[in-house]
Amino acid sequence: MNLTNKNFLLSDFWTQIKNNQLKFIFIIFITIILYIIISYLIFISFIFCLFRYSKINFVDKNLFIISIIISSFIIFFQYKFYKNKSIIFIREILNCYKPDINDVLHKQIINIVEELKVATNYNEEIEIIIIPTFSQNIFSCSAGKIKAIGISEGIITKFTREELQAVIAQQFVHIINKDTEIITFICSSYEFIKNLYSKVFLKFPQEKNKNYINKKNQSFNFIIMLPSLLLAQLLLKIMIIFISRNRENYADVKSVEITRNPMALVSALYKINTSRIDKEIFIYSSFSPLFIVPPEINTINEKKGFFADLFSTHPPINERLNNLLIIAGSSLEKFYYAKEKEKYFREKEKINEGKEKEEKNLIKENDYYVYMNNEWFGPYKKSQLFEIENLTPETYINIAGTNIVAEFKNIFPDIFDISSLEQSKRMCPRCGFIGGRLYETYYEFVPVERCNKCKGYLLTKEKIIRIINRNIRTFTLEEIEYAKEYKGKINKMGLKKEITKIDNSKHLICPNCKMLMNRAYYNYEDYIVIDRCTNCNLFWFDNRELEILQLYIEKRIAEKNYSR
Amino acid sequence: MIIFYFLSAIIILLIIYIIAIYNRIINLKVKAENSWAQIKVQLERRYDLIPNLVEAVKGYMAHERETLEKVIKARNIASESKTINEQITNDNILSGTLKTLFAVMENYPDLKANQNVMKLQEELTSTENRISFARQSYNDAVMRYNTEINLFPSNIIAKKFNFQELKFYEVDEKVSKTPEVKF
Numbered sequence: 001m002n003l004t005n006k007n008f009l010l011s012d013f014w015t016q017i018k019n020n021q022l023k024f025i026f027i028i029f030i031t032i033i034l035y036i037i038i039s040y041l042i043f044i045s046f047i048f049c050l051f052r053y054s055k056i057n058f059v060d061k062n063l064f065i066i067s068i069i070i071s072s073f074i075i076f077f078q079y080k081f082y083k084n085k086s087i088i089f090i091r092e093i094l095n096c097y098k099p100d101i102n103d104v105l106h107k108q109i110i111n112i113v114e115e116l117k118v119a120t121n122y123n124e125e126i127e128i129i130i131i132p133t134f135s136q137n138i139f140s141c142s143a144g145k146i147k148a149i150g151i152s153e154g155i156i157t158k159f160t161r162e163e164l165q166a167v168i169a170q171q172f173v174h175i176i177n178k179d180t181e182i183i184t185f186i187c188s189s190y191e192f193i194k195n196l197y198s199k200v201f202l203k204f205p206q207e208k209n210k211n212y213i214n215k216k217n218q219s220f221n222f223i224i225m226l227p228s229l230l231l232a233q234l235l236l237k238i239m240i241i242f243i244s245r246n247r248e249n250y251a252d253v254k255s256v257e258i259t260r261n262p263m264a265l266v267s268a269l270y271k272i273n274t275s276r277i278d279k280e281i282f283i284y285s286s287f288s289p290l291f292i293v294p295p296e297i298n299t300i301n302e303k304k305g306f307f308a309d310l311f312s313t314h315p316p317i318n319e320r321l322n323n324l325l326i327i328a329g330s331s332l333e334k335f336y337y338a339k340e341k342e343k344y345f346r347e348k349e350k351i352n353e354g355k356e357k358e359e360k361n362l363i364k365e366n367d368y369y370v371y372m373n374n375e376w377f378g379p380y381k382k383s384q385l386f387e388i389e390n391l392t393p394e395t396y397i398n399i400a401g402t403n404i405v406a407e408f409k410n411i412f413p414d415i416f417d418i419s420s421l422e423q424s425k426r427m428c429p430r431c432g433f434i435g436g437r438l439y440e441t442y443y444e445f446v447p448v449e450r451c452n453k454c455k456g457y458l459l460t461k462e463k464i465i466r467i468i469n470r471n472i473r474t475f476t477l478e479e480i481e482y483a484k485e486y487k488g489k490i491n492k493m494g495l496k497k498e499i500t501k502i503d504n505s506k507h508l509i510c511p512n513c514k515m516l517m518n519r520a521y522y523n524y525e526d527y528i529v530i531d532r533c534t535n536c537n538l539f540w541f542d543n544r545e546l547e548i549l550q551l552y553i554e555k556r557i558a559e560k561n562y563s564r
Numbered sequence: 565m566i567i568f569y570f571l572s573a574i575i576i577l578l579i580i581y582i583i584a585i586y587n588r589i590i591n592l593k594v595k596a597e598n599s600w601a602q603i604k605v606q607l608e609r610r611y612d613l614i615p616n617l618v619e620a621v622k623g624y625m626a627h628e629r630e631t632l633e634k635v636i637k638a639r640n641i642a643s644e645s646k647t648i649n650e651q652i653t654n655d656n657i658l659s660g661t662l663k664t665l666f667a668v669m670e671n672y673p674d675l676k677a678n679q680n681v682m683k684l685q686e687e688l689t690s691t692e693n694r695i696s697f698a699r700q701s702y703n704d705a706v707m708r709y710n711t712e713i714n715l716f717p718s719n720i721i722a723k724k725f726n727f728q729e730l731k732f733y734e735v736d737e738k739v740s741k742t743p744e745v746k747f
Binding site for chain 2 (some may be wrong): 104107108111112114115118119121161165260273370371373403406407442445
């Protein structure tokens with residue numbers, strides 16, 4: 001394959017686009033025929049039930065015409081739904097949000113998309129949406145003029161810049177050659193039928209107040225929805241036949257022609273494939289054709305042969321890796337061998353690290369190294385640090401035996417009062433009356449508000465999810481010990497875990513709207529007390545509570561992955 | 565009479581053919597120039613970003629003044645270059661100095677923690693990538709244009725109308741080494 005010949009690439013893009021446009025018309029035609037058949041069958045069975053065996057004609061002209069009219073109406077509405085609402089719908093279902101420009105990691109994604117626009121000479125606007133999950137996956141969808149690429153937080157934090165570029169370029173190819181339009185149409189048809197049924201026949205307010213539907217109602221809904229669900233599932237399965245699994249292979253190779261870095265895509269695909277064991281993240285399976293690698297482990301996608309070709313949505317992952325590795329001048333065997341080797345060494349390192357940690361726990365007081373005049377001095381004990389001349393709050397300090405390097409004032413935040421906070425007007429809800437002020441800082445690259453006195457955090461729900469889904473920060477021994485203590489305290493309380501026993505202080509007042517904040521557990525697994533303003537969607541975490549929450553959740557996920 | 569008609573038909577066809585070739589060459593040239601303009605935009609972005617980065621880094625890297633001055637100097641020279649060839653050589657020098665700056669920055673733990681510096685560095689790496697992508701498409705356009713004006717019948721027309729070959733945007737040999745596949 002000649003990778004440098006862009007002539008070939010451009011001309012091929014055009015033929016692809018033309019083919020896909022024809023295919024789109026063909027698929028709409030097929031869906032009309034399907035609707036006609038289905039509605040005709042429904043009519044016939046309806047009449048059959050009403051009049052039993054008396055004089056029915058199975059081939060009735062009038063019935064046929066009625067079903068044609070009905071199905072053309074339905075397809076009209078479906079096309080409208082796809083064009084205007086499908087992307088909004090996808091965004092809502094996956095709880096997506098827009099990237100934050102102040103966040104370095106999100107800014108990176110925006111930049112990469114701009115870079116690829118330069119690379120492909122593509123000038124239309126592409127929306128970036130971010131899925132708040134640990135799972136590593138990426139999708140693209142487009143309808144009408146809106147084109148969007150959805151990226152999970154897992155990818156943003158775990159991938160290198162090259163890998164991100166490779167994966168986004170792959171989605172770019174799909175958007176440019178209009179694969180995504182067809183697939184978005186097919187995927188939205190599933191949601192459309194489900195909605196149509198509930199809206200036309202049942203008039204249930206399904207999606208709006210999802211949280212408040214009680215359990216009885218839900219099961220009742222489910223039974224009534226069953227036929228429509230089956231119908232939608234059947235339609236999806238039929239339409240999937242028309243999705244070619246080879247489109248992914250094509251996009252892989254094309255994206256390598258853009259980025260000229262096949263190994264980045266190989267390692268990215270490998271990472272996505274191996275990381276999707278997490279059960280916690282359930283993404284709607286009807287959208288799986290949109291993703292780069294199907295989010296659920298579907299055995300038919302890993303098979304070859306006639307039926308697998310018909311009903312699968314993606315090619316087998318090993319085939320894709322092999323194609324790319326051939327371009328890179330390597331082979332699948334070599335790649336897997338290298339990965340196994342890497343794993344072996346990593347595990348060996350882990351065992352060594354465990355031993356070191358045990359030794360570390362014996363020494364209770366930490367040693368510190370000080371960075372001055374381009375050199376590290378030390379080790380010092382904490383009390384010795386204050387005897388050093390020229391030591392300023394900004395001097396960098398390393399906790400011995402760890403990778404943690406931070407400013408003096410950040411390692412011992414209790415010693416220093418950060419004085420540049422007079423500019424901030426917002427009062428701390430916890431200690432505002434003694435002069436606590438909120439200032440802007442970063443936690444896991446997420447811009448947050450923090451109090452200068454009590455060190456609590458004020459966050460929005462979206463930011464909490466973002467923080468929890470990132471694990472760049474390392475925890476100090478002190479924090480880990482505090483978390484253990486907290487867990488012990490909770491466990492002592494027995495079955496009835498009353499909030500007042502943990503936090504007995506007065507209710508806080510929201511710094512934004514001056515209303516009382518509610519006090520509740522963040523979740524019923526970690527029992528961390530938070531204060532929440534339902535009005536402004538703000539959450540207050542006391543000092544260390546956010547760290548504990550993050551620690552617990554990360555630990556839980558690590559255990560889950562390990563146990564499988 | 566028949567010969568006259570025949571000859572005039574041939575001449576008219578020939579003229580149409582020449583016009584077609586001329587237009588094709590012009591088309592390719594405009595495309596190449598357009599992608600050069602794209603590079604220009606990205607280079608301009610880089611010139612704007614460099615002083616900000618140097619300003620942010622200055623406080624931390626007081627005794628690396630030499631490297632910082634080199635970067636600023638290379639930037640000033642590059643931003644004032646006039647012809648395409650001049651621009652290409654000057655920007656290669658600037659890329660080299662930037663690379664040494666990034667390498668030196670790795671040694672400073674303070675810089676890694678600074679959000680402002682991180683943002684600027686991200687912007688600069690993004691710009692570098694954009695420049696390299698723009699360079700790809702510029703080189704492709706130039707290749708198409710150059711082959712067109714060197715191929716047989718069109719090279720005669722190219723000579724007549726004084727079309728000249730454009731220069732490729734080449735990178736230093738050190739940079740353009742093909743990356744080895746390593747696991």
